[in-house]
Amino acid sequence: MRVLSFRLNGDDVHIAAPDHWTLLEVLRYRAGLTGSKQGCDKGDCGACTLHVDGKSVLSCLTLAGEVVGREVTTIEGLVSEAGPDVVQDSFDEAGCLQCGFCQPGMIMAARQLVTENPQASRDEIRDALSSNLCRCTGYTKIYDAVEDACRRTLASVDSPEGPAGGAEPRAHRNGVGGMAKLDEQPAGEAS
Numbered sequence: 484m485r486v487l488s489f490r491l492n493g494d495d496v497h498i499a500a501p502d503h504w505t506l507l508e509v510l511r512y513r514a515g516l517t518g519s520k521q522g523c524d525k526g527d528c529g530a531c532t533l534h535v536d537g538k539s540v541l542s543c544l545t546l547a548g549e550v551v552g553r554e555v556t557t558i559e560g561l562v563s564e565a566g567p568d569v570v571q572d573s574f575d576e577a578g579c580l581q582c583g584f585c586q587p588g589m590i591m592a593a594r595q596l597v598t599e600n601p602q603a604s605r606d607e608i609r610d611a612l613s614s615n616l617c618r619c620t621g622y623t624k625i626y627d628a629v630e631d632a633c634r635r636t637l638a639s640v641d642s643p644e645g646p647a648g649g650a651e652p653r654a655h656r657n658g659v660g661g662m663a664k665l666d667e668q669p670a671g672e673a674s
């Protein structure tokens with residue numbers, strides 16, 4: 484058992500958990516954040532996707548100890564005082580999901596893409612969501628929703644209200660889209 488200190492959806496948290504627990508387990512069973520879904524629990528479905536330091540990771544394959552000193556953002560953290568994030572709103576508008584189990588991971592992967600490349604082509608959107616499986620729907624409406632979020636983000640760039648959706652753009656470090664590996668030490672953390 485150890486106490487893990489990190490930023491969670493904008494707050495400093497200190498959570499005690501067994502050393503072998505994954506980030507997904509700590510969030511669901513210690514922090515009470517059940518938005519990130521436990522689907523396959525072995526890295527195949529993407530339902531557990533969230534952001535660590537602004538990059539998409541599979542939280543079922545991430546040991547909780549790896550996020551000490553880092554910034555973790557879950558689907559719950561996308562909502563701001565201004566309302567739902569533009570990606571959440573576009574998914575809602577498109578009515579592109581049925582059971583919704585894949586939705587949080589899909590939205591987190593899409594959120595990263597929309598932030599980093601709001602001019603993404605259909606192929607780039609398809610690539611960015613390729614680690615996220617949906618067993619209920621076709622993917623066409625999901626891709627439509629991401630295109631809509633991209634379009635709304637680009638349209639809002641010059642607006643006095645700033646970027647669409649209310650949520651602050653996250654910090655990003657490497658590349659565009661895709662799953663990240665936590666192989667870097669966060670600033671100021673000794674190994």
Ligand code: FES
Pocket residue numbers: 520521522523524525526527528529530531532541542543544
């Ligand atoms: S629950 Fe993590 S990839 Fe399926």
Ligand code: FES
Pocket residue numbers: 579580581582583584585586616617618619620
């Ligand atoms: S809506 Fe059910 S798995 Fe995607």
